[in-house]
Amino acid sequence: MAQFHLEMKVNGKAIALDIDPGLRLLDVLRDILHLTGTKEGCGEGECGACSVILDDELVDSCLILAPQAYGREVITIEGLALNGELDPYQQAFLEVGAVQCGYCTPGMILAARVLLNHKPKPSQQEIARAISGNLCRCTGYAKIVQGVEIAASIKETKEGVSRA
Amino acid sequence: MPEYSIIGKSVQRVDGPRKVSGQAQYAADLNIPGALCLKVLRSKVAHALVKEINVSEALKVPGVVQIFTHADIPGINSYGIIIKDQPALTNKVRFKGDAIALVAAQDEASAIIALSLIEVTLEELPPIYDVKAAMREDAPAIHDRGNSISAYRVKKGNVESALKQAEVIITGSYTTQRIEHCYIETEAGVAYMDNDLLVIKAGTQNPHYDRRDVARVLGLPMNKVRIIQTTTGGGFGGKLDISVQCFLGLAALKLGRPVKIAYDRHESFISTGKRHPFYIDYTTAADKEGKLSAVKVRIVGDTGAYASYGPATLLRAAVHATGPYEVPNVDIEASCVYTNNPFSGAMRGFGTPQMAFACESQMDLVAQAVNISPVEMRRRNIFQKGAVTATQQKLDASIGIGKTLEAAWEKALQVMPGLGDENI
Amino acid sequence: MKKRGYGLANMWYGIGNTANPNPSGAFVDFLDDGTAIVLTGCADIGQGSNTVLAQIAAETLGICIEDVVIISADTEVTPDAGASSASRQTYVSGNAVRLAAEKVRDQVIAIAAEILNLPTETVNLYQGEIWNSNESSGVSIKDIIIKCRSKGILTLGHGSYNPVTTMLDPETGKGIPYATYAFATQVAEVEVDTETGIVEVKQIVAAHDVGTAINPQNVEGQIEGGCAMGIGYALLEEVILKDGEIQNPGMSTYLIPTSLDVPEIHTIIIEESEISGPYGAKGVGEPALVPTAAAIANAVADALGIRIYDLPLTPERVVAALKSAQEDSKKV
Numbered sequence: 030m031a032q033f034h035l036e037m038k039v040n041g042k043a044i045a046l047d048i049d050p051g052l053r054l055l056d057v058l059r060d061i062l063h064l065t066g067t068k069e070g071c072g073e074g075e076c077g078a079c080s081v082i083l084d085d086e087l088v089d090s091c092l093i094l095a096p097q098a099y100g101r102e103v104i105t106i107e108g109l110a111l112n113g114e115l116d117p118y119q120q121a122f123l124e125v126g127a128v129q130c131g132y133c134t135p136g137m138i139l140a141a142r143v144l145l146n147h148k149p150k151p152s153q154q155e156i157a158r159a160i161s162g163n164l165c166r167c168t169g170y171a172k173i174v175q176g177v178e179i180a181a182s183i184k185e186t187k188e189g190v191s192r193a
Numbered sequence: 194m195p196e197y198s199i200i201g202k203s204v205q206r207v208d209g210p211r212k213v214s215g216q217a218q219y220a221a222d223l224n225i226p227g228a229l230c231l232k233v234l235r236s237k238v239a240h241a242l243v244k245e246i247n248v249s250e251a252l253k254v255p256g257v258v259q260i261f262t263h264a265d266i267p268g269i270n271s272y273g274i275i276i277k278d279q280p281a282l283t284n285k286v287r288f289k290g291d292a293i294a295l296v297a298a299q300d301e302a303s304a305i306i307a308l309s310l311i312e313v314t315l316e317e318l319p320p321i322y323d324v325k326a327a328m329r330e331d332a333p334a335i336h337d338r339g340n341s342i343s344a345y346r347v348k349k350g351n352v353e354s355a356l357k358q359a360e361v362i363i364t365g366s367y368t369t370q371r372i373e374h375c376y377i378e379t380e381a382g383v384a385y386m387d388n389d390l391l392v393i394k395a396g397t398q399n400p401h402y403d404r405r406d407v408a409r410v411l412g413l414p415m416n417k418v419r420i421i422q423t424t425t426g427g428g429f430g431g432k433l434d435i436s437v438q439c440f441l442g443l444a445a446l447k448l449g450r451p452v453k454i455a456y457d458r459h460e461s462f463i464s465t466g467k468r469h470p471f472y473i474d475y476t477t478a479a480d481k482e483g484k485l486s487a488v489k490v491r492i493v494g495d496t497g498a499y500a501s502y503g504p505a506t507l508l509r510a511a512v513h514a515t516g517p518y519e520v521p522n523v524d525i526e527a528s529c530v531y532t533n534n535p536f537s538g539a540m541r542g543f544g545t546p547q548m549a550f551a552c553e554s555q556m557d558l559v560a561q562a563v564n565i566s567p568v569e570m571r572r573r574n575i576f577q578k579g580a581v582t583a584t585q586q587k588l589d590a591s592i593g594i595g596k597t598l599e600a601a602w603e604k605a606l607q608v609m610p611g612l613g614d615e616n617i
Numbered sequence: 618m619k620k621r622g623y624g625l626a627n628m629w630y631g632i633g634n635t636a637n638p639n640p641s642g643a644f645v646d647f648l649d650d651g652t653a654i655v656l657t658g659c660a661d662i663g664q665g666s667n668t669v670l671a672q673i674a675a676e677t678l679g680i681c682i683e684d685v686v687i688i689s690a691d692t693e694v695t696p697d698a699g700a701s702s703a704s705r706q707t708y709v710s711g712n713a714v715r716l717a718a719e720k721v722r723d724q725v726i727a728i729a730a731e732i733l734n735l736p737t738e739t740v741n742l743y744q745g746e747i748w749n750s751n752e753s754s755g756v757s758i759k760d761i762i763i764k765c766r767s768k769g770i771l772t773l774g775h776g777s778y779n780p781v782t783t784m785l786d787p788e789t790g791k792g793i794p795y796a797t798y799a800f801a802t803q804v805a806e807v808e809v810d811t812e813t814g815i816v817e818v819k820q821i822v823a824a825h826d827v828g829t830a831i832n833p834q835n836v837e838g839q840i841e842g843g844c845a846m847g848i849g850y851a852l853l854e855e856v857i858l859k860d861g862e863i864q865n866p867g868m869s870t871y872l873i874p875t876s877l878d879v880p881e882i883h884t885i886i887i888e889e890s891e892i893s894g895p896y897g898a899k900g901v902g903e904p905a906l907v908p909t910a911a912a913i914a915n916a917v918a919d920a921l922g923i924r925i926y927d928l929p930l931t932p933e934r935v936v937a938a939l940k941s942a943q944e945d946s947k948k949v
Binding site for chain 3: 199203206239274322346365371373396401403404433459463468502511513534541545550552558568571575576585593594598
């Protein structure tokens with residue numbers, strides 16, 4: 030099969046690869062780039078464990094063919110903690126106990142990030158709606174919603190500080 | 194001494210930082226260069242004898258390294274936490290999803306092609322999907338021991354005479370459904386040989402049990418099998434059974450090469466345990482004040498093709514059938530029965546959520562019959578200090594049911610304004 | 618029309634395997650620098666056992682949790698701790714870790730008492746220091762461990778715990794199936810749409826007696842997650858079979874609760890300390906889910922005045938029940 034020359038940005042780094050064009054973005058991230066923080070849960074876009082951010086938008090990477098990411102920017106969970114320091118979302122999830130088995134956590138955190146990028150101070154209802162495509166079987170979601178609220182306030186404080 | 198410094202504190206999870214940063218390695222995240230990909234051929238038929246398995250065409254597929262069947266099992270071809278009734282690779286199919294052959298290939302695509310080329314000759318047997326039909330004397334036996342695996346009895350006092358004297362008798366037949374654990378992480382693992390030590394890394398709820406049954410199936414001493422639990426993405430009882438462990442062990446041992454397997458959601462659904470569907474006949478007797486005098490309960494659980502945790506589920510159901518209420522006369526029987534349905538095993542609660550549905554429905558019905566509120570009905574019957582359970586265990590301490598009832602009710606009155614006088 | 622209803626359900630749950638031995642083992646190694654390694658076979662599947670066991674070890678050894686490393690669930694390294702099931706790990710493996718850590722602690726106390734010339738009965742380890750009754754001696758635990766080493770004493774401990782149960786009589790079931798029980802009460806508020814049959818859970822109150830809550834946030838997380846799973850069990854989930862074949866083997870056809878299906882859950886932790894539990898703890902994993910479907914079913918019956926005897930309470934089933942009740946009332 031003819032190879033596809035894929036160029037994209039992943040977590041800020043430029044990537045160039047020759048791949049089988051039938052690969053899903055999820056396969057490229059996990060199997061080729063070894064970014065295994067992105068999980069596969071259902072393979073049909075229902076569970077959200079494979080969520081990544083593609084140009085500011087939350088997508089299920091199991092439903093995106095890798096060539097569709099050509100020339101675009103992908104952010105995975107590995108792109109969040111810079112220099113080993115956890116970002117506000119990660120901190121907040123830890124603080125409120127939003128993590129149990131952790132399998133949905135990367136997708137949840139990315140969903141939260143997309144939400145807060147568009148809406149810095151969401152209501153609980155808006156948070157619940159924003160993460161409704163990300164399934165969690167452990168937590169009952171309450172602490173995840175709380176985690177997103179806390180992340181919003183940490184973020185606000187941090188940005189306030191950096192602006193000042 | 195001052196008070197506890199760490200007990201009772203909501204310290205952050207020790208595994209939290211790895212999980213929020215995506216660094217935690219679940220089984221499917223493990224990457225061993227050169228590891229062979231494993232795929233399982235599963236039955237589409239529910240009940241049959243495997244007469245012949247022809248792998249010659251499948252072996253010709255480029256990239257296919259080996260194909261294993263029941264004939265390749267070096268040890269005893271059966272496992273199970275309570276009853277060793279489940280073959281790793283079977284020569285008798287008992288449900289749609291039973292494992293017949295295992296392909297080891299250099300890549301997934303070759304393995305999938307090979308699966309389609311394995312020729313299996315089956316002699317079909319009449320399937321039994323209905324648990325009541327499976328209990329009949331003349332039903333075809335799914336296992337040699339017959340279809341009724343175990344029956345548990347909990348008896349106390351004299352239920353028949355209590356029923357005669359009762360002022361209120363409520364009878365109900367309840368059914369509960371089969372459900373799936375649906376942990377977000379499906380089953381996966383890797384295995385390799387470390388000299389003569391077989392190492393298996395997989396998501397599991399019970400690595401030491403896994404070791405016991407992998408050693409048995411592979412004919413290895415237990416200290417030559419090392420099971421390492423990988424970060425596990427939920428279990429809820431569904432990862433208590435053997436799933437991928439024997440496949441990984443068999444291929445790594447026989448081939449001397451690293452191997453990897455990962456179930457997709459479909460395979461996870463069709464091949465692993467479920468919550469038992471229950472059929473419950475429940476009779477409750479009480480006096481006109483709502484004080485319970487007797488319960489008579491009959492429970493049948495459909496454990497499907499293999500026992501898994503079925504006996505433990507039905508036993509626990511029997512023991513808990515009265516709910517947290519003191520009942521002087523009890524007559525409880527619970528049966529665990531094979532069918533040709535997907536097998537049922539442990540799932541969060543082991544039969545008690547099923548029983549709570551029946552028991553608590555009955556409590557409301559009795560309350561209605563004697564014209565008291567549901568909460569008052571419970572107040573009059575919950576375990577107090579010194580209460581004697583259905584198994585005649587005397588409860589002396591740490592009996593929080595009175596407190597949970599009052600605390601929950603008080604909170605409910607506060608947050609649920611619609612909870613009016615008629616409910617109290 | 619939308620009808621509201623309220624339902625109550627209780628539950629009890631025996632901690633550990635039923636009338637069967639189910640021991641757990643643990644090893645503790647207290648190191649020269651005052652940090653510790655705990656070896657346990659207990660599998661953390663997300664419920665948080667590694668955290669809870671680290672808390673128990675740290676409390677017993679008098680050190681902070683950051684100084685405890687838990688190595689778990691590796692059969693070549695860790696002792697058997699049984700299954701992460703039956704809501705047993707906090708109680709059973711918690712006790713094994715506590716016992717192992719107590720052995721180490723007692724070694725350290727003996728040497729500390731000798732060196733500091735104190736009676737062993739009043740010496741304890743707390744927040745990194747050797748305490749005598751209610752005050753710190755100012756001597757660090759680390760210094761005493763170094764003293765132990767200089768005397769040729771390795772501070773190692775092992776512990777195992779098996780809940781006290783008996784067999785059950787095969788005819789009557791008489792016996793002690795569990796050493797201790799967790800209890801709970803849940804109240805559910807629902808709204809039922811009588812046209813569509815859709816049941817919406819509005820809120821749940823969940824009061825759980827877990828013994829001592831070693832980590833209250835984890836306990837809350839278990840309860841919230843259990844309630845969510847209970848909502849799925851009550852209303853949404855069913856593996857549908859046709860001739861033994863699963864008709865909905867995927868997440869697009871088998872639906873589990875999303876964030877929009879789970880309402881506010883008011884958790885209440887009741888701590889009826891259990892004398893045989895580690896620091897009084899019992900368990901919570903399964904109890905969290907056990908009464909939820911029952912409470913929802915009672916709430917639906919309250920809303921409709923009609924009882925449905927089969928789970929799950931799907932819209933189809935609710936509509937059918939309403940219809941058949943209507944027909945019955947016409948006959949009368």
